[in-house]
Amino acid sequence: MTATTRTNSAKATTAGAIGNFIEWFDYSIYGFMAVTISAVFFPSQDPTAALLATFGVFALPVVTRPLGGVVFARFGDKIGRKRTLALVLVLMSLSTGAIGLIPSYATIGVAAPILLVLARIVQGFSAGGEYAGGAALIAESVPAKRRGVMVSLMPSSTGFGLLAGSIFSFVLAGSLTADQLQSWGWRVGFLVAIPLGLIGLYIRLRLEETASFKELADSDAVASSPVRETVQTQLANVLKVAGIALGQTVCYYVVLVYTPTFLRTELGYSASSSLVTTSLAIAAYALTIPVAGHLSDRIGRKPLLFFGSISMLVLIFPTFVFMDGGSLALIGVLQVVAGGLALGCYTGPLVCTWVELFPTRVRYTGVSLGFNLSVIASVSSPFLLTWLISATGSDLMPAWYVAIAVTVSLLTLFVLPETAPSKGGHDHITPVGEQLPTWEADAADDQPGQHLSRP
Template structure:
C-alpha cells in the first residue's frame, strides 16, 4: 500500500485517496474485531453481574453484592484516563497500528484470566482482589482501543465518508454486546442456577483468547494510516503529544469531554445495565431481560450505520444535538413505560432508547477524531473519551443502582440520563462543524 499519492488501479488510474478497496476492507475488519473483543467482555460482565456477585461476594445481600460487583466494574474505569495518556502517547508518537496491536493482546489475555479466577469459597478475599487486578488491566488496555480504532478508520476513510467508516467502531461495540447477550441468554436457558454459579459464568470469558489472537494477526499485517505516515515522512511527529494537547488544544479537549458525557452514561445504562435493571429492579425473568436486550441490540447495529450516513450528509453537530434533545424530553417517560410489566412495551422502549443513543454513539467517533489535528488526534480522542467514561460511564451502573436504593424511585436512572444529555448538548453546541472540512494535520 502506498500513501495518498501514486497508487494506481489495474486500469492505470489512481484510486480515490490512493488507497485500494481491499486495504480499506482489511482496515475495517481489523478495527471491528479488536473493539468487538473489548466490549464482548464488558457485556458479559454486565449481563452476568448478579451471578458474578454470588461467586465473589457470597456473604453480602443481593443489592450489596450487586453494588460491590458494579463497584469493581467502575474501578476498572478509573485507570482508563492513565491508559488514555499512555496509549495516546504511543499512538501519536509510534503509530496507530502499534498501539492497537498491543492493546488487543493485553485485553484478550486479561479477559481470559477472569475465567480462571477461583471463587470466594475457594480462596476467600483473594478472589475479589484478583478480579479487581484483572479488571484494572482490562481498563488500561481498553483505554486505547476505541479511540485508536476510530482514528485509524477516519484517517483511512474517503473525506466524504468519514462518518460511516467511523460508525464501524460503535457497531462493533454493539456486536460485542449482542454476542454477550446471546451467550448470557443461552446459558440462563440451558444451565441451572447452581451450574451458572459454579462454572457456567466462566465460559464466555474463555472465548476472548482466540478472538484476540485473530484480531492481532489482522492488525500486524496492515500499514499505519496515510495521515500518520505523512507526519513520519516530514519528520513532524511530536515527541510529547499529550503535553501539546493540553497546551494547544485544551478548549477542544473540554468540549470533547462534555460531548462524550451522554454517550458514557447512556451506553452503560441502556446497553449494559438494562438487563440487570429489568430483572433485579422490575422483577422480570433473567431470560426475558436478555431476550429483550438482544432484540434491541440487533436494531441498534442497523441504526448505527444509518446515523453514520446521516452525519456525513447533515453534519455531526445536527445529529449530536438531536440526540441530546430527545434524551432530555423522552428518557423519563420511557422509564415510566418500562414499569408497565408488558414485555412488548419494554421491548419497544428499549429499541426507542437504543435508536436515540445511536444518534450520539454513531456520530461521536468521527466528531472526536475530526476535532483534533493528526499530531494529537489519538491523544485527544483517548484522553477525552476515557476521562468522561471513567468519571461517568464506568460508574453508571453503580450510580443507577445507588440512586434507586437511596431515592426509592425506579425512575432515577432516567433523570441521570437527562442530566448527562443537558451537558452534552451545551458542549456540542459550542463546537465547530467538522464533517465537511479536511482533516487537520497541525
C-alpha cells in the same frame, strides 16, 4: 475507489473494530452476569451489598482506563497506530481471558476477589488505548467522502459486541441450571476473548501504518510530548469531546448495560425476559449507527447529533416510567426507540466528529483524553444507580442520571463546529501531500487522499 483502496479500508476498519468488539463483549458479559458473578466472588447475606461489590469492580476502569488512555495515546502519537493497537489487544485479551480462569471465593477465599480486581485493572488500563486508537486508525485509512460511515462502524462494533454478549448470556441462562451457570457457565464468555484476540492481533500486525502518521514521521514532525501539546493547544477540543461524549456513554451504560440488572433486581422480571428486550434494543442501536454515519457524510455531523440528543432527552423518562408496571412488549418497544434508534442516531456521527477535531500530531491523545473523561461518569453508572435506588427508593434515578448527562452534551453542541469536510469542516486528517484543490476534489474519484474542505 480502486480495489486496493477498498481492500485497505476494509482491513483498517476490521482491525479497528475487532478490539472494540472484544472489549464490549466482555463488558456485556460482566454486566448481564453481574448477579451470578456477585455470588461467585462476593458471597454475602446481603444481596445488594454483593451486587454493589460486583459493580464496584465493574467500575474499576474509572481509575485505570484514563491512565491507560494517556499512556497508550502517547505511544500512538509517537510510534504509530499499528504497533500501539497490537499491544493494546494483547493485554486486553489476556486480562479478559484471565477472569474466566479465576477460582471462586469458595475455593481460594479472599484471593478470588483480589485476582478479579487485578484482572479488571489490567483490562481497564488496556481498554483505555483501544477506542481512540481504533477510531484514528479507521479515519486515517478511508476516503474522506465515506469517513462518517466507515468510522461509525467503530461504535457499531460496540453494539455488536454488547449484542453478542447479550445473546450469549440469554443462551446460557436458558440452557443451564442456576448451579451450572454459577459453577462454570459464566466463565465461557471471558475465555472466548483469547481466540478472538489472536485473530485480531493477526489482522493488526498485517496492516500498514496510516498515510497521515507516515507523513509526520517522514518529515520528523511527530509530537515529542503529545499529552503536553494536547493540553496546551487542544484543551478546548478535549473538553468538547468529553461534553458531547457524556450523554452517549451514560445512556449506553444505563439503557443497554445496566437495564437488564435493573429489570431483574428492582422490578422482578426474569433474567431471560430482561435480556430479550435489551437484546432487541442493542440490535437496533448497532444497525442504526452506520445509517446515521452515512447520513452525516451527506448532511453533516451536527444535525444528527442535535436530533439524537433531543430524542434521547424526550424519551428517557417515559422509558423508565413505563418499565414499572408496563407490559414486557411496551418495555421492549421503549428500549428499542430510546436505547436503539435515538442513541444510535446520536452515536453514528459522534466518533467521526471526535477524530476530525484534532490534527494528526495529537489525534490519538486528544480523542483519548476527551473520551476517557466521559467514561469516568458513565462506567460507574451501574454502581451509582444501584446505590441511589437503594438509598432513595426511586426507580426514576436512571432516567434522571441520563437526562443530566444528555443535557450537558446538548449544550456542548452549540459551541461545536461542523467537522464534515463535505459541509465546510476543516480536514485535519488527509495528508497535506494528498490534498486537492476544491474543484479537483469534487471531480476526483473517491480516493483516501482527497480533500473536500471548502476554502
